Amino acid sequence: MSPDSARAIDGEVDVNGRRYRLPRQPTVVICIDGSEPGYIERAIEMGRAPWFGKVLETGTSLIADCVVPSFTNPNNLSIVTGQPPAVHGICGNYFLDPETGREVMMNDPKFLRVETLFPAFQRAGCRIAVITAKDKLRGLLGKGLALGPGKACSFSSEKADQATLGENGIADVPELVGLPVPDVYSAALSAFVFAAGVRLMERDRPEIMYLSTTDYIQHKHAPGSAAANDFYAMMDGYLARLDALGCTIVLTADHGMNDKHDAAGRPDVLYLQDLFDDWLGAAKARVILPITDPYVVHHGALGSFAVVYLPESASAEEMAKKLRDLPGIEAALTRQEAAARFELPADRLGDLVVIATRQKVLGTSASRHDLSGLTEPLRSHGGVSEQKVPLICNRTLAPGIPSRRWRNFDAFDLGLNLVT
Numbered sequence: 001m002s003p004d005s006a007r008a009i010d011g012e013v014d015v016n017g018r019r020y021r022l023p024r025q026p027t028v029v030i031c032i033d034g035s036e037p038g039y040i041e042r043a044i045e046m047g048r049a050p051w052f053g054k055v056l057e058t059g060t061s062l063i064a065d066c067v068v069p070s071f072t073n074p075n076n077l078s079i080v081t082g083q084p085p086a087v088h089g090i091c092g093n094y095f096l097d098p099e100t101g102r103e104v105m106m107n108d109p110k111f112l113r114v115e116t117l118f119p120a121f122q123r124a125g126c127r128i129a130v131i132t133a134k135d136k137l138r139g140l141l142g143k144g145l146a147l148g149p150g151k152a153c154s155f156s157s158e159k160a161d162q163a164t165l166g167e168n169g170i171a172d173v174p175e176l177v178g179l180p181v182p183d184v185y186s187a188a189l190s191a192f193v194f195a196a197g198v199r200l201m202e203r204d205r206p207e208i209m210y211l212s213t214t215d216y217i218q219h220k221h222a223p224g225s226a227a228a229n230d231f232y233a234m235m236d237g238y239l240a241r242l243d244a245l246g247c248t249i250v251l252t253a254d255h256g257m258n259d260k261h262d263a264a265g266r267p268d269v270l271y272l273q274d275l276f277d278d279w280l281g282a283a284k285a286r287v288i289l290p291i292t293d294p295y296v297v298h299h300g301a302l303g304s305f306a307v308v309y310l311p312e313s314a315s316a317e318e319m320a321k322k323l324r325d326l327p328g329i330e331a332a333l334t335r336q337e338a339a340a341r342f343e344l345p346a347d348r349l350g351d352l353v354v355i356a357t358r359q360k361v362l363g364t365s366a367s368r369h370d371l372s373g374l375t376e377p378l379r380s381h382g383g384v385s386e387q388k389v390p391l392i393c394n395r396t397l398a399p400g401i402p403s404r405r406w407r408n409f410d411a412f413d414l415g416l417n418l419v420t
């Protein structure tokens, strides 16, 4: 869709086929990475999250479906475009580029096929702030924004000290926030996102703000655990401050999170490349794990979603059937079946899409996964078992809004159009 498709009419903005009212007060959409339903509720029960407690009672609290694959980048891009990956094109962190035949990261903004809501709101006169934990998302989320003081900023906690007016529309971020740049593997990386969001809201009052955290805590700690409760207590404090500043706040998640280990605490892995090497001969098929990214320490590149490229001689239907007979396989679909069922871009999938059951993850070859960084029993995501996520707003649903299958990418619709 060309940028011209977005236009402001009577205080509304049309973008990617959806219409949004311009914000009447600053509207903050927050993607809590890996926030499986239960984290917030357990923290409330333990008395650690009074703001969440109040909002769940008096605001809007829905359960929504995220996009499958239930991974970070596809879902963040769905939230900020209002559309599934079939429209925006980002269906993993990592894929086989059909144009080059090479396996590459999908975080280059050139892979994004439509614009996000942010440039459209910017053209309508809104000031925009986008803050992410990891830098890998910043390029995609900030695409098309005119960055600069009084206009828009887009930066990450991870590289907060490297932010410049030219690249990020803001400089001296650690000084502004009053915190040092956190370690990339830490809860502090997400805390910095919130601290920066609150400071920017106090100082600049942007009309549209998007905050996106990292799932470092959720990969290691289940709902109700001490570390998880500490994390949600941290968030609760910052959210109360944004609320006090008059913001409409919408919270959702990119995906849920489940235990993926056996009774002994070992990752429960089906190594697909080894399996296909057995079935078709060594290296005839090529298994790609779209969870792969440069930050694999806390999940060892093990998730519940994989794609497989088959040799000409193999039939996708037959291989899918063979896979479905195995324990631990939730779905094995041909490219077209997967594209239709999960609203994915068919040209960026393999011949097969494989999804594991709730407790299981998919690997390539046992020899290619370094699991030495897994200091806790594996928790991960990627499948349909991690599709349920919270969709919460600190305002009440407007009267007469019919119930529907809520998606996490309804977050801006909810905050701008559907609440009082």
Ligand SMILES: [Zn+2]
Binding pocket: 033, 034, 071, 072, 073, 215, 254, 255
């Ligand atoms: Zn995530």
